Amino acid sequence: MVGGSKLCWVSMAAKPIRRGELGLIAHLRRQPQRGFAQLTLGIGDDCAILKPPANSEIVVTTDFSLEGRHFLRHTHPARAVGHRCLARGLSDLAAMGARPLAAFLSLALPEALAATRAGQRWVDEFLAGLLTLASQHGVPLAGGDTAGSPSNHVLADITLLGSTPTGRALRRSGACPNDVVYVTGALGGAAAELAQVLRRRRPAPLRDAERHPHLLPQARLAVGQALLRRGLATACIDLSDGLSTDLRHLCAESHVDAVLEAARLPQHPLLARLPHKAAWPLLLHGGEDYELLFTAPPTVRVPRRICGVAVTRIGHIVRRRRGQSEPQVLLQQADGSTAELRAGGWQHLTTDH
Template structure:
């Protein structure tokens, strides 16, 4: 069945019609959505672009996995501030429609999308949104040559309490949630031509953002800085170090490497959506938070005024400099 604007809008409106979050005063159907924050809270906003053949491939990722993964990226950013997600917005460009009022020539549309793909994409997004009480509250649609989804997630956090990247201090311990490298290991297999069934429990296809753990960490006050590991541990730890103006050392043997991954994938693979955080030396950090394993992987070193250095210590070897080799938006280091 061919994709039409009428059917797409009807599908989006039916998902958005069910109230999921009281913060949404007015959802889809006006020039803007209207949201009301709780007293004493600040607004969090994050946007993440997902483009076919850049962030996913139609032949590798089922449509509902694409919808799920898009929203996970935004929710994971809210989690990394210790925030509570409220509403999401979807700007969706799809290969659809005949040449008309839009400026897209019909000849450019190589592969028109079936309605089923759009329906399943929305379903994947919607299932995850429900789980976290996030309301789909607006967006935009358009023709496009490649499937293009920009997901905006809004959230709230008590004023002044968001966990920033810039708070790490010398002596702080570095921790991660969960295990690292799993998503990159699956991607490596997909590149190698292996067929992989997208089981619902597979964290590459259906990654779960660590919203509860992020909130727990904010509420308990010992966390000094936090980021989500979406671009890879080496890149995201470098962000913490840059914003905090500190250096760091991590222990290779301490890194929780996921089954099927190796140290390299755990260090530089992206898309894990775990949290990386720092805490005071004497903080009593539990071994599990909100059901997720917590592992200490290193230490924040001295304050620096120039480019921070991250070192990795491997058993029986001299420590070496760890370069940030994770995800680059334009793939320049590939």
């Protein structure tokens, strides 16, 4: 692991192995590398070789998961860190309506972590979290890189490749005035759970995924694929930076403005216990819910559930104000009054807004 080596059975097995590496290799070897039609050649060469479906385009995304920025080792269970590492990339594929092809993991471990039994367990759990989610979505881990971390931080970077039928990928840029704005699932849950997690001194045991919107987010791949297949959406983005920021992104790329209806926003159950003043910022600005935000023409009938996931109408698109280059999002209250909703500026490890 010192210096760095490609994820490669032979090269890693041929060198003196530290505990951290052993766990890494053992985990990856247990993973089935065959049985993926799209994977011509997996780990063990200079590159992996993928065979994309005919008449398709390739979509690509990369996402850091850096200790101290995206997670803390003393509050986040290792399994959740591995799950979240992959989920971030899967959610980007979902927002394009793509089917996953393969994942690539670059992973740098601190010397101290690789040298202890507890550290090895941490790496094993991290990989188990990542590979369990990969397996649920039929995504092979096809390669990557390993290195010793230059500090005491675990550093991961995930690359996801997916495919969409040529010319059909969902984009941020297709929303038109009068389109209706929809969101999947519920909002603010991840930020609410993060606040709980940061109050802990050690990681708490994981329960069902539904109870962990922050620790075990679910990428909406099936919904995104259904939106593409049925031709429902004019534009789509995943909610990683929070509703107020990501709707602005969509409006910016589509050169439109938007109006959100406050009373329609679907609130995550974790917000129910909080006073209104505490819940509202999480709902509007809380990041990392990894739900899909999309637009559809008013003439299109969008079901209330897609692939088992609730879909809620939360607003509509309006023409960009004349002469303005920056998008504007208005928040409309039940009494009809409106005010500008500014981007909340989500930061991963804080919940101050």
